Amino acid sequence: MSHAAYKKIALAGATGTLGSVILKELHESGLFEVTVLVRESSVQNFPEGVKVAKVNFESLDSLAEALAGQEALVSALATLAISVQKLLIDAAVKAGVKRIIPSEFGVDLINPKARALPVYAGKVEIQNYLGDLAAKTIISYTLIFNGPFLDSGLARGLFFNFKERKAQLFDGGDQPISVSRLATVGKAVRRVLTHPRETADRAVRVKDIDVSQKQLLELAQKLTPGEKWDVQLVDTAELEREALQQIKENNIGPLTMYNLVRRAIFSPEFGNKFENVHNEVLGIREITTQDLEEIVHSAFVSK
Structure with a gap:
């Protein structure tokens, strides 16, 4: 070779x-x-x-x-x-x-x-x-x-819905996950x-940063002072159970597979916080908290 x-x-x-x-x-x-x-x-x-x-x-x-x-x-x-x-x-x-x-x-x-x-x-x-x-x-x-895409994930509502001021916090939303632009x-x-x-x-x-869903939501809420957000708690284990049952019954809906992806991204059981990364050999530097704030702000401005 x-x-x-x-x-x-x-x-x-x-x-x-x-x-x-x-x-x-x-x-x-x-x-x-x-x-x-x-x-x-x-x-x-x-x-x-x-x-x-x-x-x-x-x-x-x-x-x-x-x-x-x-x-x-x-x-x-x-x-x-x-x-x-x-x-x-x-x-x-x-x-x-x-x-x-x-x-x-x-x-x-x-x-x-x-x-x-x-x-x-x-x-x-x-x-x-x-x-x-x-x-x-x-x-x-x-x-x-590389974990979920940070920038397109924010734009497409993976972490929360900027436009409607709605958020589903998966498994509490406290688990840090590795994300990349x-x-x-x-x-x-x-x-x-x-x-x-x-x-x-x-x-x-590879990863840009480890961040929890709650941290991202807090940054978003700072950009919408005085506005009330509709925040709901969602158990990804239940999402998985429902999705597997739908697949078993051949009753696959538009969210069936997406809910399995949510399970893999947000549940700590699925290795979604990368402990050992190859950033150094690949010449990738992690971003700072200030960088993260700017990325969330850019996503907010685009809405």
């Missing part, structure tokens, strides 16, 4: 919330030749210097042809497209790609309780598949765990690609 920094990088999912940030980081670093894989029907424009390969994501030969000559593959495909990754990985093996970074970018799925949740079954399957391939091919892999994850991807030896065939964990 080569341990030199990778230069030719293929990126799948480059138009998504995270994928676009990863693309920006890789492209603007000037360290890589980036090729984005897009659907044949795509009319998306990309920055000058970024190569575009239109592919059929359901065709092994189409994907392998696009990946020929690439040294690494980064997948930022959305959760609903995780099933596409197996064929993408097979194509990478066929094309001789050396490193794969699959679409993880969330909770620590080395934690056995998190791995057991049905919402992560597809990701766990991909992890196991990569482990098997690494033992018998030139493929190596890196799993990146999208840009931090983009930087982690870049550093993995320039540090192949240190990151081969393993999981790496």
Whole structure:
């Protein structure tokens, strides 16, 4: 296996919330030749210097042809497209790609309780598949765990509802959890690609800061002086029980899988506060409390 920094990088999912940030980081670093894989029907424009390969994501030969000559593959495909990754990985093996970074970018799925949740079954399957391939091919892999996205999580109501002044505090809201901004994850991807030896065939964990839901809510309430917030306490164990029952009865609703994600993020049993991180080797500095206040303020102003 080569341990030199990778230069030719293929990126799948480059138009998504995270994928676009990863693309920006890789492209603007000037360290890589980036090729984005897009659907044949795509009319998306990309920055000058970024190569575009239109592919059929359901065709092994189409994907392998696009990946020929690439040294690494980064997948930022959305959760609903995780099933596409197996064929993408097979194509990478066929094309001789050396490193794969699959679409993880969330909770620590080395934690056995998190791995057991049905919402992560597809990701766990991909992890196991990569482990098997690494033992018998030139493929190596890196799993990146970064906790929930701080900035987009605030924007999308993961921690509370800014606009309606509503908050659900999960399991009391006191548990510190490791969170990362999208840009931090983009930087982690870049550093993995320039540090192949240190990151081969393993999981790496990064974070911007450990913060509790209550701390975030207090910062939000400071920005809305005199306004009353509707705060409710929610037991994530109950969310899990209800979700598993819905899955058992084939009565899956719009919140079924999301509630399992909430369980994994906010319950202390799921390893969501990273004790051992790889920030140093990946050149990532944790943010300060003042930085956190500014991030929450930016999310508030955008509402």
